[in-house]
Amino acid sequence: MVAIMVAITIVGFVVLDLVIQAVRGKRARQEQQVRLDFSDFRVPVNTFFHPGHTWVSILSNGEVRVGLDDFARKVIGDIEAVEIPGRGKTLKQGEKAFTVKAGNKKLSFISPVDGEVTGINNLMLANPVQAARSAYSSGWILILKPTNLAANLKVMKIAEDAVEWLRAEIRRFREFALGENLHSVNDELQYEVGRTSQDGGCLTEGMLGRMDEKAVKYFEEAFLGNKA
Amino acid sequence: MLFRIPKITLWRIIIAVIVTLGIYYTVIRYTRGLGAVTNLSDKFPWGLWVGFDVITGVGLAAGAFIIALAVYIFRIDTYRPILRPAILTGFLGYSLVAVGLLYDLGKWFDVWHPIVFWNPHSVMFEVAWCVMLYLSVLALEFSTVVFERLRLNFLKQAIHLLIIPLSILGVILSTLHQSSLGSLFLIVPSKLYELWYSPYLPLFFFVSAVSVGFAMVTMESFLSQRFLGKGIELNLLNGLARVNVLVMAFYLTIKILDLANRGVLGAVLSLRFESVMFDIETMVQVIIPLLLLLIPAVRTSARGLFITSLFIVIGFIMNRLDIAITGVEASSGTSYFPAFGEIAISVFLVTMGFLAFAFAATYLNVFVHVQKKEETPVEIIHDV
Numbered sequence A: 001m002v003a004i005m006v007a008i009t010i011v012g013f014v015v016l017d018l019v020i021q022a023v024r025g026k027r028a029r030q031e032q033q034v035r036l037d038f039s040d041f042r043v044p045v046n047t048f049f050h051p052g053h054t055w056v057s058i059l060s061n062g063e064v065r066v067g068l069d070d071f072a073r074k075v076i077g078d079i080e081a082v083e084i085p086g087r088g089k090t091l092k093q094g095e096k097a098f099t100v101k102a103g104n105k106k107l108s109f110i111s112p113v114d115g116e117v118t119g120i121n122n123l124m125l126a127n128p129v130q131a132a133r134s135a136y137s138s139g140w141i142l143i144l145k146p147t148n149l150a151a152n153l154k155v156m157k158i159a160e161d162a163v164e165w166l167r168a169e170i171r172r173f174r175e176f177a178l179g180e181n182l183h184s185v186n187d188e189l190q191y192e193v194g195r196t197s198q199d200g201g202c203l204t205e206g207m208l209g210r211m212d213e214k215a216v217k218y219f220e221e222a223f224l225g226n227k228a
Numbered sequence B: 001m002l003f004r005i006p007k008i009t010l011w012r013i014i015i016a017v018i019v020t021l022g023i024y025y026t027v028i029r030y031t032r033g034l035g036a037v038t039n040l041s042d043k044f045p046w047g048l049w050v051g052f053d054v055i056t057g058v059g060l061a062a063g064a065f066i067i068a069l070a071v072y073i074f075r076i077d078t079y080r081p082i083l084r085p086a087i088l089t090g091f092l093g094y095s096l097v098a099v100g101l102l103y104d105l106g107k108w109f110d111v112w113h114p115i116v117f118w119n120p121h122s123v124m125f126e127v128a129w130c131v132m133l134y135l136s137v138l139a140l141e142f143s144t145v146v147f148e149r150l151r152l153n154f155l156k157q158a159i160h161l162l163i164i165p166l167s168i169l170g171v172i173l174s175t176l177h178q179s180s181l182g183s184l185f186l187i188v189p190s191k192l193y194e195l196w197y198s199p200y201l202p203l204f205f206f207v208s209a210v211s212v213g214f215a216m217v218t219m220e221s222f223l224s225q226r227f228l229g230k231g232i233e234l235n236l237l238n239g240l241a242r243v244n245v246l247v248m249a250f251y252l253t254i255k256i257l258d259l260a261n262r263g264v265l266g267a268v269l270s271l272r273f274e275s276v277m278f279d280i281e282t283m284v285q286v287i288i289p290l291l292l293l294l295i296p297a298v299r300t301s302a303r304g305l306f307i308t309s310l311f312i313v314i315g316f317i318m319n320r321l322d323i324a325i326t327g328v329e330a331s332s333g334t335s336y337f338p339a340f341g342e343i344a345i346s347v348f349l350v351t352m353g354f355l356a357f358a359f360a361a362t363y364l365n366v367f368v369h370v371q372k373k374e375e376t377p378v379e380i381i382h383d384v
Helices: A002-031 A070-076 A122-126 A128-133 A149-153 A159-178 A187-196 A213-222 B010-032 B048-060 B063-073 B077-104 B123-149 B153-187 B201-228 B234-261 B265-269 B273-293 B302-332 B340-363 B369-374
Strands: A042-044 A048-050 A054-058 A064-068 A081-083 A096-102 A105-110 A115-120 A140-146 B375-377
Touching: A002 B010, A002 B048, A002 B273, A002 B302, A042 A159, A048 A159, A070 A105, A070 A159, A096 A140, A105 A213, A115 A122, A122 A128, A122 B234, A128 B234, A159 A213, B010 B340, B048 B077, B048 B153, B048 B201, B048 B302, B048 B340, B063 B077, B063 B123, B063 B153, B063 B201, B077 B123, B077 B201, B077 B234, B077 B340, B123 B153, B153 B201, B201 B234, B201 B273, B201 B302, B201 B340, B234 B265, B234 B273, B234 B302, B265 B273, B273 B302
Parallel strands: none
Antiparallel strands: A042 B375, A048 A054, A054 A064, A064 A140, A081 A096, A096 A105, A115 A140
């Protein structure tokens, strides 16, 4: 009976916490969106960043691991599905590499390097929401065997350069979200995306999901470099 | 100085009630003795405090030596991000075991006796020494985090020089006393129910401690995420789950072989209370988690890993309590159910462990060590 009593006590505490979390989650969803904290954006020092918001990490066997960066993950929000090319497929730098799905939005990322796909992250296929939250560890997407790495790396940023670049990207995204810099797109779009920004322009996690198709298309072109 | 009243939440109210009751029964226990707060008797001297706080507590803290073995001895650096939380859990777990003993020992003020009055023929003597030494090893291993916080780098460096021998010592001591806790019950072959009594109890105790060690590391990652907002290293936990599948499969195999070898396999089908408890415990501790972890979608999902680990931990606790209490109840000629005071103090000790973990994780560099080393944060841009 003692064993049953202890087991029931533990299960009771877990169930109580689940109820508390469910009530809190419901309240939080009703009250506000999660605000983006810029101090959370991180740049691993050993990682190369492509302007299309993908990262490249060189493995000890010469292959490279590729994923989308923390900035892209945060503005897109929870990634619910990933479409990854199969092993053996050849990719070129700047060509479409993989697609992520968040809510009813689909965004394609371009390949940061030329190479052949030799590995894919099964964790991202099985549980993308959780895996993608650690953008530079469990959130990697695929492994490539590079064919033109030296030339490919020239367009990428690393360490302090990557920090500076990401700061500039955050500023650019804020301007985009506020609709301040969209005259070149069109007035209607400026109105639509400016409207989504809350709290006087503070960015919130997953705010891209609340933008309309035109704004998302613009984001894909201007930030992810996907012209297709 | 500004004093802010903390936000009142349901959990804080529950913790306040637990701590108040814990302090109240502690005062009663130390002023009026064991009889005033427990249902223990000469016929049934080992109850919830020994069964849960000591025997179960030591097993639940096994994650520390497993992760230390992986990182320091086998040099598997992948697991370094969860090393410090695992060692902290181990250190707090063993500290609570020591505190639990101080509650349970009638003459608690004689707790130092094994240090001076040696009885090398006693398994308890071995367990006492191993736990004392291993607690010291864990304190030294975790001291690097404290020295780092106090900026006493020369002391941190000094401990780092000793870390390999310390880790080897930690692994040896853990192996010895995790199994010796099982040896404690080798002297009661006629009193412990046949499904639990086995000459291989030390082996079963050790292997199940390894399995629950993996589960506890997983659980503490989820609890840290839930209450402290720390990130989960899902890929690492996935790796631990894979290894645990092998450990649990091995455990189940040797258990079945042992039951068959002793000719008591048929007793698992008996409707006797002990047999039913044995079946439930085995299902919860091994069979259900093993089946769950064989499904890739469970192994790779945060929720799946959490639920599986919860099964393993609850099953492990049931196993230890069944051996320490359920399995010997019939032969003792009496029945035992803990008094409210015993339950209150056990819950109080576990709560203090959680609070100490939260305190350490808040004020010490328990979680961010590796992240800081490898990553440069983008500073807050004030004009954004």
